[in-house]
Amino acid sequence: xxxxxxxxxxxxxxxxxxxxxxxxxxxxxxxxxxxxxxxxxxxxxxxxxxxxxxxxxxxxxxxxxxxxxxxxxxxxxxxxxxxxxxxxxxxxxxxxxxxxxxxxxxxxxxxxxxxxxxxxxxxxxxxxxxxxxxxxxxxxxxxxxxxxxxxxxxxxxxxxxxxxxxxxxxxxxxxxxxxxxxxxxxxxxxxxxxxxxxxxxxxxxxxxxxxxxxxxxxxxxxxxxxxxxxxxxxxxxxxxxxxxxxxxxxxxxxxxxxxxxxxxxxxxxxxxxxxxxxxxxxxxxxxxxxxxxxxxxxxxxxxxxxxxxxxxxxxxxxxxxxxxxxxx
Amino acid sequence: xxxxxxxxxxxxxxxxxxxxxxxxxxxxxxxxxxxxxxxxxxxxxxxxxxxxxxxxxxxxxxxxxxxxxxxxxxxxxxxxxxxxxxxxxxxxxxxxxxxxxxxxxxxxxxxxxxxxxxxxxxxxxxxxxxxxxxx
Numbered sequence: 407x408x409x410x411x412x413x414x415x416x417x418x419x420x421x422x423x424x425x426x427x428x429x430x431x432x433x434x435x436x437x438x439x440x441x442x443x444x445x446x447x448x449x450x451x452x453x454x455x456x457x458x459x460x461x462x463x464x465x466x467x468x469x470x471x472x473x474x475x476x477x478x479x480x481x482x483x484x485x486x487x488x489x490x491x492x493x494x495x496x497x498x499x500x501x502x503x504x505x506x507x508x509x510x511x512x513x514x515x516x517x518x519x520x521x522x523x524x525x526x527x528x529x530x531x532x533x534x535x536x537x538x539x540x541x542x543x544x545x546x547x548x549x550x551x552x553x554x555x556x557x558x559x560x561x562x563x564x565x566x567x568x569x570x571x572x573x574x575x576x577x578x579x580x581x582x583x584x585x586x587x588x589x590x591x592x593x594x595x596x597x598x599x600x601x602x603x604x605x606x607x608x609x610x611x612x613x614x615x616x617x618x619x620x621x622x623x624x625x626x627x628x629x630x631x632x633x634x635x636x637x638x639x640x641x642x643x644x645x646x647x648x649x650x651x652x653x654x655x656x657x658x659x660x661x662x663x664x665x666x667x668x669x670x671x672x673x674x675x676x677x678x679x680x681x682x683x684x685x686x687x688x689x690x691x692x693x694x695x696x697x698x699x700x701x702x703x704x705x706x707x708x709x710x711x712x713x714x715x716x717x718x719x720x721x722x723x724x725x726x727x728x729x730x731x732x733x734x
Numbered sequence: 735x736x737x738x739x740x741x742x743x744x745x746x747x748x749x750x751x752x753x754x755x756x757x758x759x760x761x762x763x764x765x766x767x768x769x770x771x772x773x774x775x776x777x778x779x780x781x782x783x784x785x786x787x788x789x790x791x792x793x794x795x796x797x798x799x800x801x802x803x804x805x806x807x808x809x810x811x812x813x814x815x816x817x818x819x820x821x822x823x824x825x826x827x828x829x830x831x832x833x834x835x836x837x838x839x840x841x842x843x844x845x846x847x848x849x850x851x852x853x854x855x856x857x858x859x860x861x862x863x864x865x866x867x868x869x
Contacts, residue, residue: 621869622808636868637809655811657784691809697784 441467441474441560445552448534451662451672452572454729455544456486459537461566463491465554466530472558473528476510478521479535480551482568486538491520495531509533543571572675574731576663579715582614584722589613589647590628592701592708592730600644607646611703612653612712615641616722623692626717626724628653628699630688637689652686654700655693656711664713664727665696678709678731693717693724707734761826761853768824770851775859777820778802783834788815790866800859808866812838817846817861824851837863 448460465474479491491513494506509531510524522533537550549567577595582588589603590596590612603610613631617624617639629637632650660669683702690699698713710730717724759767778793793804806812814834819827828847837844840863847858 619869622866624808655782655784657786685813687811687814689809692807 437468439468439471441465441471441554441556441558441562443552443554443562443564445564445566447566447569450670452574452674453539453548453569454572454574454576454663455539455541456576457539457663458489459539459548459569461535461537461550461552462532463535463552463554463564464530464532465562467556467558467560469529471529472556472560474509474524474531475555475557476521476523477531477533477552477554478519479537480519480553481537482518482549483540483543483546484518485515485520486540487515488536488538489515489520490536491522492534492536493522495528495533539571545573546571574673574675574678574729576727576729578664578727580726580728582724582726584614584616588615589644590712590726592651592703592710592728595728595730603647604644607644607648610644610647611649611651611701613638613641613643613647614724615639616719616724625691625719626693626714627689627691628693628701628712629691630704632704633688637691649704650688651704652683652702653688653690654681654683654686655690656698656700658696659698659711659713660696661698661711661713661729664711664729665715673711673729675731678711678733681709702733707732709733763826765826766824767853768851770822770824771855772822773825773848773850773855773857774822775802775819775848776822778804778861779818779820780804780806780837780863781816781818782810783814785816795859800857802859802861803864804861805864805866808868810865812836812840812863812865819846819848821848822850825849828856837861840864 443465445461445463448462453459465477493508493510493512495509496504496506499505509526509528510522513520513522547568547570551563551565553561553563555561575595580597582597587597587599589598589610591606591609592611593609598606610631612628614628616626630651631643631647660667660671661673662669662671681700693714695714695717698711701710701712708730710728713727715725715727761767774797775795778795780788782788788806788810790805790807793802795802813836815837817831817835821827826849828849843860843862845858845860847856849856
């Protein structure tokens, strides 16, 4: 028994030594021939109409085999007119800055295709593609086929997607002003003054006001027109403005699309779908910068997130950005 | 060799048997019942749906009268607040707080019972909420 154990141990040690003494000689890697390509998506978060989807498409072949003559992207749904592909390839300088090198003529959009024809004799390039999400893509999925051609006749392609395009809308930097542009319409994604609010009474969902009341903290507020007069001090509502909007107050939900700050937080369609407004109040007072409110319109047609970008106590203003999701 | 192995197994079994027979009493919530008899609330917080405090100042906790008095900001949505109790070590609260609580019925203040670590002492605390008055 003991002898067997010794033999086994000795054998193990020998195997380890033998393996450790294997001489691994370095060999230069062999260059793989032919045209190759790769692609990454650079944008994060939900894909909202009007924003872009950014990709970096890389293509290369050995110098001896030829040069790249064109790069093309075909989207399943044509991008908005501003869609383009960079005709410059970027490298990174020692200080980390992007250094562009023009490799071809400006991209041309033809239907669903975007193409760059190379004018420089180059065998490797990485081009960025900016797909501006069109209205037609709302609520659908979109996918892309990147392809490149080389002077030796070779072609390569790379599929990306499908990517879901959000149903929600977005409006940035609406300036609310106490006693002036203080009426918010979620349906219109707009702010109105009292006169305009009277003509759009059916669409007014919230009233903005700023009050300094001794003994209590009121300051900046978003209040439903049908709320208690306690929360609308000094407000005479235009005729017909009487909706009851549900509001949940939120703190520090800094959606990156709305806030444009460093926080990697995004509100997506599913967040609106999962909200529960049962028992929600119809007012939110004492709002601060970087606060927000989830809102549901009286008819239940829309849900929205109103983010407070900034407040100004002197000017009695509040700048907000809105994401809105249609529930029906 | 075999003898050593059997001895090792025997010691392991005895250790396991001894540990499993040691008495660690737990209550119906699976919490350890200890020897502590202290039973009081150390701190009280009230948060709004945005998880920010709705108190205007620190809550006044009277451990003799077993009351908690807290004033909240004007406009606080008392139907949707999260109470937070800090209890003495090993104590627990009844009823448990599992989400938002409706404190809007100011005429009928809510009562929470603190139960000591040894589960023998129970003290009901009444939470009186007042809203900052509008001048």
